[in-house]
Amino acid sequence: MNINDIQALLKENSKDLSTEFKRLFHGRGELYEGWKHLTVDSIDEILSVALYFEMEPELEAELVEMFKDFISTCRHKTLVIQRRYIKGSPSEVVVGELQDNLHVVENGMKIKLNLLSNQNSGYFADMKNGREFVRVNAKDKSVLNLFSYTCAFSVAAKLGGARSVSNIDMSKSALTTGRENHHLNELDTKGVAFLPYNILKSFSRIKKKGPYDLIIIDPPTFQKGSFEATKDYEKIIKKLPQIASDNCTLLACLNSPDLDENFIIELIKELSPCFKFVERLENVKEFASDNEDRSLKNLVFIREVL
Incomplete structure (x- = not known):
């Protein structure tokens, strides 16, 4: 699977997005060869990306550019990258901004969210x-x-x-x-x-x-x-x-x-x-x-x- 394949899958999984949380790409399930280190979540108008180990700089840069291009075509206004492999490193807001008092919506239920942590966000x-x-x-x-x-x-x-x-x-x-x-x-x-x-x-x-x-x-x-x-x-x-x-x-x-x-x-x-x-x-x-x-x-x- 290459980056273009990931983009196509994101577009397919984004057809029914709402304010509710939805995982768009679950590399951790090891169904996509070479991408077990990547997850992508839709959180209302935020696209939240987590990287679980370091990539080649050129490949990561290409991936980030793809995400920038992707959010220009859907409901997302903010792109956040969490580099989970860097201990204590804060997440990076690549596009847009994060509002105070963020929360995620699940079946109408609201749960507070901390996307500026590179560890647990408060929501599983x-x-x-x-x-x-x-x-x-x-x-x-x-x-x-x-x-x-x-x-x-x-x-x-x-x-x-x-x-x-x-x-x-x-x-x-x-x-x-x-x-x-x-x-x-x-x-x-x-x-x-x-x-x-x-x-x-x-x-x-x-x-x-x-x-x-x-x-x-x-x-x-x-x-x-x-x-x-x-x-x-x-x-x-x-x-x-x-x-x-x-x-x-x-x-x-x-x-x-x-x-x-x-x-x-x-x-x-x-x-x-x-x-x-x-x-x-x-x-x-x-x-x-x-x-x-x-x-x-x-x-x-x-x-x-x-």
Whole structure:
């Protein structure tokens, strides 16, 4: 695939653009040979490009010129390049300008966005179907949102009519953004808790707000000093029966390319067998991968009480 092929694909994927977020090119899925380092997103009038490793200067310059040409033919007015391979380097606004207080729109829900970071922007687009599942299944439920980050699951739950939500994350700044995300969606935060706990060390405090009718576990695959999926996921799973209500729904998420869905399914079968596997949610079609075992896993379980 060459740069002209990418431009043609962008034009094809841009026919139905709106204010809603849409991934236009997902090289990370390794479906396009030679371009696994590239992603391209449409965020209302912004075209956001991420490069995950360094390219030859001439080829990158040609790619950037193509993006400039592309945005002249569609709804985009601003071009942002994120060079994710440069630690601590801010993103570059190549064309146009970024307004203050940016947000992304997903199924009508608004999430604050920081495009000037070359790391996490505050929004994980591949989790769209997981958030929609929560929104549809949250009505009148007490929800526990573990590893909540900026609380997008909480916003989805409240929009779906959740009775209460407990957001747990070690990052106070992420929780502050989470509170702002609720206000951005004109949601009353009464009944919504933003708790800066170390999940693995705060079980007794988490348990006090239970039992929970819907539990979301969406951890990082690896975060030094916080969580490592291969050894820490089981510590949470074995405690689930103590905090879950009868017929509790569990959404267990895993985004490790090295662990397949059976890693979670077998752990739950061994450590919390009262939870029965129901389904793996489909991934967002724009995030297609050449190997689904390596892509995002959103696994749904239901507690069965005999």
